[in-house]
Amino acid sequence: MVSNIVNRPVFVISLDTELAWGFILHAQHKGLALLQSDPEQGRETIDCLLKLFEKYNIPATWAIVGHLFLDSNEGKAIVHRNMPQFKEGWLDWDFYSSIHNLPLYCGKDIVEKILGSSTKHEIGLHGFLHIPFSQCSRAVAQAEIGLGIKAASKFGLTPKSFVFPQNKMGHIELLKEKGLQIYRGKNLGRWKENQIALIRKLNSVVENIIAPPVIALYKDGIWELPGSTHCESEIPFSFLPRVQIGLDRAILAKKVFHISLHPRSLLLYNSLKKDLERLLTLVAKKRDEDKLQVRTMGKLAVYLNQKKNQV
Numbered sequence: 001m002v003s004n005i006v007n008r009p010v011f012v013i014s015l016d017t018e019l020a021w022g023f024i025l026h027a028q029h030k031g032l033a034l035l036q037s038d039p040e041q042g043r044e045t046i047d048c049l050l051k052l053f054e055k056y057n058i059p060a061t062w063a064i065v066g067h068l069f070l071d072s073n074e075g076k077a078i079v080h081r082n083m084p085q086f087k088e089g090w091l092d093w094d095f096y097s098s099i100h101n102l103p104l105y106c107g108k109d110i111v112e113k114i115l116g117s118s119t120k121h122e123i124g125l126h127g128f129l130h131i132p133f134s135q136c137s138r139a140v141a142q143a144e145i146g147l148g149i150k151a152a153s154k155f156g157l158t159p160k161s162f163v164f165p166q167n168k169m170g171h172i173e174l175l176k177e178k179g180l181q182i183y184r185g186k187n188l189g190r191w192k193e194n195q196i197a198l199i200r201k202l203n204s205v206v207e208n209i210i211a212p213p214v215i216a217l218y219k220d221g222i223w224e225l226p227g228s229t230h231c232e233s234e235i236p237f238s239f240l241p242r243v244q245i246g247l248d249r250a251i252l253a254k255k256v257f258h259i260s261l262h263p264r265s266l267l268l269y270n271s272l273k274k275d276l277e278r279l280l281t282l283v284a285k286k287r288d289e290d291k292l293q294v295r296t297m298g299k300l301a302v303y304l305n306q307k308k309n310q311v
Contacts, residue, residue, distance in 0.1 A: 007254060010295050011283050014063055014297060015260070015262070016260065016262045018068075021130040022130055039103045039104050043107075048266060049263055052277055063124045063161065064123055067105060070106050086135070125161070126164075129144065134164075136171075138174070141174055145162075158179070161180065162184070169183075175222055182225055182298065185226040187226065210246070211243055211246030213256060213257050214227070215256065225258055228250075229259055231243070231265065239272065247286070247292075259279075
């Protein structure tokens with residue numbers, strides 16, 4: 001295992017870009033109700049983020065659910081009845097037929113906007129139908145990755161980066177087999193799913209105060225980049241202090257500060273847009289002072305591979 005070969009501090013931001021696919025297993029989530037009440041809201045959050053990134057020239061990794069590469073007429077050309085299913089009866093094809101032309105499930109226009117931005121973003125993969133890899137078969141995982149790559153290729157894209165749906169990791173060996181070079185790992189915080197409820201609650205509070213810098217790990221032919229923090233919190237005024245402290249720590253330690261968020265979170269947390277702009281202002285200032293590099297996940301993987309070959 002190779003690690004800690006970054007010799008300068010790096011800022012990375014990855015965006016789980018899903019629209020309604022993010023709620024495919026959570027039909028009662030309030031975020032889905034918000035998107036359904038006005039389907040344009042989801043696209044407006046993406047437009048807002050693109051403007052912010054252009055203002056500060058901060059490139060992001062847009063991890064896109066593969067089905068969003070399609071328009072309403074293309075779904076049936078790629079998705080077919082022989083595709084392995086997550087579990088029996090989970091995604092029946094009458095259901096798929098009823099949603100395939102809705103704006104919350106197709107997003108070719110979104111991909112075109114990202115590619116057309118004056119800031120050179122990266123487009124990575126976030127599965128194809130947002131199925132949790134920790135719970136699916138190898139065949140389903142292969143289809144999720146393969147169909148995502150096929151859909152991205154329609155734009156001339158060869159994805160380097162992968163973000164697991166729900167951040168639930170599994171079948172990592174398939175990523176390397178499909179040519180991906182880096183994936184987002186778990187947040188390096190204290191909160192863990194297998195902890196008892198009280199401990200999880202206490203650690204959740206801690207994580208709203210502390211966002212640690214991280215290092216990329218090279219394991220079995222692919223890079224894992226853990227997250228520093230996910231920018232969604234019910235605790236008011238916690239985001240900005242958390243990321244400011246984390247960024248300063250990353251600069252001092254010459255490590256990576258990796259934040260992630262869902263574009264839809266701008267609808268759920270009123271202060272997030274303002275806080276994110278303040279963070280980007282700080283990141284741009286540190287970058288312009290040559291104290292920090294800003295990279296996408298894919299660009300970081302290229303850099304890490306070059307450094308690894310020099311070791």
